[in-house]
Amino acid sequence: MKKKLLSLVCTAALLLSLLAVPASAGNSLFFLSLNDTLVPQSTQTTPIQHSGWIYVPITVFSSRYTGVNMGIYYGFSENNDSLVFYNLSGKTMTFDLVNGTATAVNGDPPVPGTVVRQNGAYYVPAYALCRYFGLTYSYYNTEYGPLLRMRDGSAVLSDSLFISSASSMMRSRYDSYNQNSGGTSSNPQPVTPEPVENAPKFSLYLGLRANGETDLTAAFNALASVQATAVVFFPADKLADCAGQLRQAAGRGHKVGLIPVGDTPQEKLESVQTGSRLVAQILRQEVWFVLGSDQALSDAGYLCWSPGLTPGAGGSATEIYESIVSFGGRTSSGRVLLDCRTAGAVLSGVLSRLSQDGDTFLSPRETRY
Numbered sequence: 001m002k003k004k005l006l007s008l009v010c011t012a013a014l015l016l017s018l019l020a021v022p023a024s025a026g027n028s029l030f031f032l033s034l035n036d037t038l039v040p041q042s043t044q045t046t047p048i049q050h051s052g053w054i055y056v057p058i059t060v061f062s063s064r065y066t067g068v069n070m071g072i073y074y075g076f077s078e079n080n081d082s083l084v085f086y087n088l089s090g091k092t093m094t095f096d097l098v099n100g101t102a103t104a105v106n107g108d109p110p111v112p113g114t115v116v117r118q119n120g121a122y123y124v125p126a127y128a129l130c131r132y133f134g135l136t137y138s139y140y141n142t143e144y145g146p147l148l149r150m151r152d153g154s155a156v157l158s159d160s161l162f163i164s165s166a167s168s169m170m171r172s173r174y175d176s177y178n179q180n181s182g183g184t185s186s187n188p189q190p191v192t193p194e195p196v197e198n199a200p201k202f203s204l205y206l207g208l209r210a211n212g213e214t215d216l217t218a219a220f221n222a223l224a225s226v227q228a229t230a231v232v233f234f235p236a237d238k239l240a241d242c243a244g245q246l247r248q249a250a251g252r253g254h255k256v257g258l259i260p261v262g263d264t265p266q267e268k269l270e271s272v273q274t275g276s277r278l279v280a281q282i283l284r285q286e287v288w289f290v291l292g293s294d295q296a297l298s299d300a301g302y303l304c305w306s307p308g309l310t311p312g313a314g315g316s317a318t319e320i321y322e323s324i325v326s327f328g329g330r331t332s333s334g335r336v337l338l339d340c341r342t343a344g345a346v347l348s349g350v351l352s353r354l355s356q357d358g359d360t361f362l363s364p365r366e367t368r369y
Helices: 002-017 126-133 159-181 217-225 243-251 265-283 295-299 317-329 344-357
Strands: 031-034 048-050 053-057 073-076 082-086 092-096 101-104 116-118 121-125 136-142 145-151 203-209 230-235 255-259 289-291 303-305 333-339 360-362
Touching (some): 048 116, 053 243, 082 121, 092 126, 121 126, 126 145, 126 243, 136 159, 145 159, 217 243, 217 344, 230 243, 230 289, 243 255, 255 265, 265 295, 317 333, 317 344, 344 360
Parallel strands (some): 031 145, 203 230, 203 360, 230 255
Antiparallel strands (some): 048 053, 053 121, 092 101, 136 145
């Protein structure tokens, strides 16, 4: 069996050496880190965004291309209709290239379960593989471009220390990229509302209210367009239907929060506690943020996130922008809760205009929100 798998790996490596792998999508650099290494920028190691998810070339899991062995190996089936990932502990994940489905031995099927093929090269969903094979997945929006970091137990630096140590190299690559590309972009800018005259600068924490029904991809794309992260709040009683959205939110670097349900403080607390356990099963991470202000939840250790402004889902870009500009007297910082039903183009326009004003979007943390 081991000889067969080794043969598959060698065959796949030979095949990939003959393939032309596309560069990163978009008009900015997309950085990749494996453990404590900022992987050299190349077409074999650059992530892409597809349908709201982050995908990486399968060559990311080959030390031949990255110089780092993450303990995950891959190969194609004999008839090339399946792509198999495995480790030496017996875990195996198989992508059916014909039907677009995937299975995992002794684990949940990956979401998404499809492989993206561009110009003959194969890309796989990074978060799904990290979750199944036990790698730590982190996504950050840096001033030089998005950064995806995948870690196993051999990493030494925390994410914050790594980003600090790698910032000079990222800046160098960013400057070189802009110089070589001429600093131009072929992507059109979003239509934005007219700026408010002399609008003071503002710092915002963003929340996104999900309802378990509306697709979140457009909202996530709008946030990504200004490199903003948010707390995404899900109804505590609809989590069973939101597994894919939960993974998408976490996979794109956002915090996950819960919307309590019930009439009494005790009922709300129980709904959050039950929901937290379900999120832990889906994401393998704790939930601390809850929407609203409730003493019982606060006493239980949850972080109550109360927005200063909640623009209506049906407002235009101009209406939402002007409400944010004027809310709270434009104090130094504030929390804005966006609605997932707001059109993606509207959100993109609002956030773009705020960014052009010089406003900043603060990243929520458990110690700062």
